[in-house]
Amino acid sequence: MMTPLLAADSNAALVTFMIYTLAVFGIAALSNQLMKSKSFMSEYFLGSRGLGVWAFALTFAATSSSGGSFTGFPAKIYTHGWVLALWIGSYMVVPICTMGFIGKRLNQVARISGAITIPDVLRDRFNSKRFGLLAVILIVFFMSFNLVAQFKAGATILKVLLSDVKIFTDFSASVSTWLEGSTFFGTDGQYLVCLLFFGVAVIAYTTYGGFHAVVWTDVMQGIVMILGVLILLPLAISAVGGLSFATQEMSTMTPPMRGYAEVASTKPLTEAVVLDNDDWLMSSTRNPTRVFRVARPATIQPGDEINFVEVLEITSPSEVKRILAGEDDSVTMKGEIDLNFREDLVAVTFSNPGDSRGSITVHPGPMTGDYEFKSGEYVVAKDSKGTLRNFRVVEAAGPFQVPRNVDLRVAEGNDFDSAVMTWNKDNPLTLVSASMSPVSYQYGHGEQGHYVTGPGPSPRDSLGFLPLSVAISFFFMWAISGAGQPSNMVRLMAFNNSRTLQRAIFTVAIYYTCIYLPLVVIFCCARVLVPGMEAEPDRIMPEMAVYLTDSIGAGWLGGLLIAAPFAAVMSTVDSFLLMISSAVVRDIYQRNIKPDASEGSIKKMSYLCTLIVGTAAMVVAINPPNFLQDIIVYVGSGLAACFLAPVVFLLYWPRATESGCIIGMLSGFAAHFAMYTAGIFTNGSFFRPYRLFDFDPIIVGLGVSFLITFLATRATTPPSEEIVRKYFYRKVQG
Amino acid sequence: MSPPADAAPASSGGEQFELDPVFLNSRREAIAIFLLWFLCLLWAVPVCYAMGYGQEVVPRQVPTVMGMPSWIFWGLLLPWLAADGATIWLCFRYIKNDPLGEVAGEEPVDSKTASADGEGSK
Numbered sequence: 083m084m085t086p087l088l089a090a091d092s093n094a095a096l097v098t099f100m101i102y103t104l105a106v107f108g109i110a111a112l113s114n115q116l117m118k119s120k121s122f123m124s125e126y127f128l129g130s131r132g133l134g135v136w137a138f139a140l141t142f143a144a145t146s147s148s149g150g151s152f153t154g155f156p157a158k159i160y161t162h163g164w165v166l167a168l169w170i171g172s173y174m175v176v177p178i179c180t181m182g183f184i185g186k187r188l189n190q191v192a193r194i195s196g197a198i199t200i201p202d203v204l205r206d207r208f209n210s211k212r213f214g215l216l217a218v219i220l221i222v223f224f225m226s227f228n229l230v231a232q233f234k235a236g237a238t239i240l241k242v243l244l245s246d247v248k249i250f251t252d253f254s255a256s257v258s259t260w261l262e263g264s265t266f267f268g269t270d271g272q273y274l275v276c277l278l279f280f281g282v283a284v285i286a287y288t289t290y291g292g293f294h295a296v297v298w299t300d301v302m303q304g305i306v307m308i309l310g311v312l313i314l315l316p317l318a319i320s321a322v323g324g325l326s327f328a329t330q331e332m333s334t335m336t337p338p339m340r341g342y343a344e345v346a347s348t349k350p351l352t353e354a355v356v357l358d359n360d361d362w363l364m365s366s367t368r369n370p371t372r373v374f375r376v377a378r379p380a381t382i383q384p385g386d387e388i389n390f391v392e393v394l395e396i397t398s399p400s401e402v403k404r405i406l407a408g409e410d411d412s413v414t415m416k417g418e419i420d421l422n423f424r425e426d427l428v429a430v431t432f433s434n435p436g437d438s439r440g441s442i443t444v445h446p447g448p449m450t451g452d453y454e455f456k457s458g459e460y461v462v463a464k465d466s467k468g469t470l471r472n473f474r475v476v477e478a479a480g481p482f483q484v485p486r487n488v489d490l491r492v493a494e495g496n497d498f499d500s501a502v503m504t505w506n507k508d509n510p511l512t513l514v515s516a517s518m519s520p521v522s523y524q525y526g527h528g529e530q531g532h533y534v535t536g537p538g539p540s541p542r543d544s545l546g547f548l549p550l551s552v553a554i555s556f557f558f559m560w561a562i563s564g565a566g567q568p569s570n571m572v573r574l575m576a577f578n579n580s581r582t583l584q585r586a587i588f589t590v591a592i593y594y595t596c597i598y599l600p601l602v603v604i605f606c607c608a609r610v611l612v613p614g615m616e617a618e619p620d621r622i623m624p625e626m627a628v629y630l631t632d633s634i635g636a637g638w639l640g641g642l643l644i645a646a647p648f649a650a651v652m653s654t655v656d657s658f659l660l661m662i663s664s665a666v667v668r669d670i671y672q673r674n675i676k677p678d679a680s681e682g683s684i685k686k687m688s689y690l691c692t693l694i695v696g697t698a699a700m701v702v703a704i705n706p707p708n709f710l711q712d713i714i715v716y717v718g719s720g721l722a723a724c725f726l727a728p729v730v731f732l733l734y735w736p737r738a739t740e741s742g743c744i745i746g747m748l749s750g751f752a753a754h755f756a757m758y759t760a761g762i763f764t765n766g767s768f769f770r771p772y773r774l775f776d777f778d779p780i781i782v783g784l785g786v787s788f789l790i791t792f793l794a795t796r797a798t799t800p801p802s803e804e805i806v807r808k809y810f811y812r813k814v815q816g
Numbered sequence: 817m818s819p820p821a822d823a824a825p826a827s828s829g830g831e832q833f834e835l836d837p838v839f840l841n842s843r844r845e846a847i848a849i850f851l852l853w854f855l856c857l858l859w860a861v862p863v864c865y866a867m868g869y870g871q872e873v874v875p876r877q878v879p880t881v882m883g884m885p886s887w888i889f890w891g892l893l894l895p896w897l898a899a900d901g902a903t904i905w906l907c908f909r910y911i912k913n914d915p916l917g918e919v920a921g922e923e924p925v926d927s928k929t930a931s932a933d934g935e936g937s938k
Contacts (some may be wrong), residue, residue: 146899165887166889167892168861168864168891171864171895171896172856172857174896175849175856178903179897183846184842184846186838186842186845190842190916194921325883326880327885329878329885330875330876330877330878333874333878334875334876343935497932530873534878534885535868535871536868536869536871550865553861557856579916580911584907584913585907587911588907588908595897603884673835734843734846809839810835811833811836812833812836813831
């Protein structure tokens, strides 16, 4: 079911969701009351180190299970299949590694120094201001990236929830109209409204309630998340007709193709027609019928002759059959597929999968007089090798009075041979440069079986989604790098005693077992139940939640289930927000600018800072970057490359020195950043990093960081006896 | 990473010092945890690679266990459950219930909470 999905039950879902949101605000108010009786700084940023088992376990689990776990991760399962179980496999040891590896010792060291934040720990352990400041800069740098991505995730989830609520759609349409012509705000009014609501809610309760609000909402959100997954699991398996069926069905699937369809109206248009992501097209002029899903919204204006629409072609015969028939004839599925086919439009041609859209720069040659490029016009240009290539103009350009190079938005294709070329044969255009994006799957194209085996199909990587080297890398990524996340570390400073740590590790281990493997199962079922989501895979979790609950007539449950990913995003955003503001207020303002600041001014500063950081992230998220999961991976691995080695050495090696740890931290950052930057040149994108020996940058970053920290420490003067005695020795009693 | 002699002041001003047992226990536990991670890596990745990578797939005839591809069961589900068992053992048998001490320059942590869990202050 692709359309806005809550139709009849939208109000029930909305009410459930609103109750949840109100509960979050109630918790913030209680937390604020609690702060009045305690030291503001310690309470606001660290909860007075008094977290018990459930609070500690669930805040840890909920913060780690970010928006990525409920948006990016399901999207990846949907896109690549069963191999995601191996991708996430190291979560089997994540709780013991991330909490047990440094937890007890970090908590003790933080108590010895009185540290409230991670930069505090680094600074106090070596009596080094510059180390603390360096940590602040790195935390703010990485967390800001992640904060923007999480804001996008929150707004996207909310948009799906509200997509059929009339008051919301009407208001969003007004916002879209109001903002028409503004390049900054874009054209998606629904996204903007959701971003504003999500942003204001999370900023408000975090600012007002501080750490305890974050922790208590994490507890509630953690419970909602696991309930959501445990409810979705049987619903998904039942709807698909059994897990075995889903697996066998996946074995027949081939990856979809992405390209451009030329769409025409079956009758003259009197007003603009909007093609949305939920719309489907079919081309019945060929046998068998081809089915396409709109991949990017497009508007067809009256009088337009040529309309290029970016589409996704479903290539698995079984999927096409199910889409056209409503259900597969070999099994009874409980959920109905209700697709919104556009009958007023028809896909006339579809560019071959090798085709692409991009821009070219053309030199007009010896043309004289006015000239222009009309939309739909064919141009033939000679590239640098002298080869003639066919392009069709996508966006009109000109008229130009003086001959000059022109950047044209074009599509290149093979279906154009039979078209009438309107180019000027006497003055062929010369192609100066061309920038084209590949659109077909690099691995697994046209082949069955990849969704049930490794390394999994991949649109971008010719080695597949998870080759062996990357599988090993991700075992480092989650378990080892998870131990190096400052947002996790700060929670390790907040539990009240060792017994709490032991019980919390056990609790989180069970919690993750109940979350991650079921998620893989649920979204493998989603591949069968909800076809064509590759165009916007980040929406699969809410789509699936609503699909399953709608099929059993329980819209209110849909609201609760969508609250699960929403809760995950909220619990991550609030933690990151607090991390950044604590870094600024505690580590910069209080410890470097105004050490004698009164509690009142620190309080105001903390509120203000949380507010400003959150608002800034929300503004940037108006035009968010794509690749939510890629940003999360970059930030997670980058923080680990910077922080893990110095923290491990300063906790467990008395010989560790300030200079050694700083050099190690910077080396980890540089090595990791270099891999990503090299990706721009080798793979064309920052988020497709260069992989040394095919390993993920996390391996390089961690390896360099540990090695350099060790060598630099050896090369520098040992620390003072006083420091070593303070952190590694105790007086002999009696 | 044992403490070097030049950084191990056993006595100062007539007072005797010994290595902090919380530090020693934590380090020992960290090593055990690292070994567990490594064992899981050695189980999951090779098994998944051997059974699930580069296999010829006959559509609708994928070998499954409990509905999932068999390589997922043997390479992921089973070690996952084993890792949970090992985690429980580490938590309740191996990791010591060490006292973590008071906080420098701050009022003591809620004593009721601490004592309820059977931990006295240092």
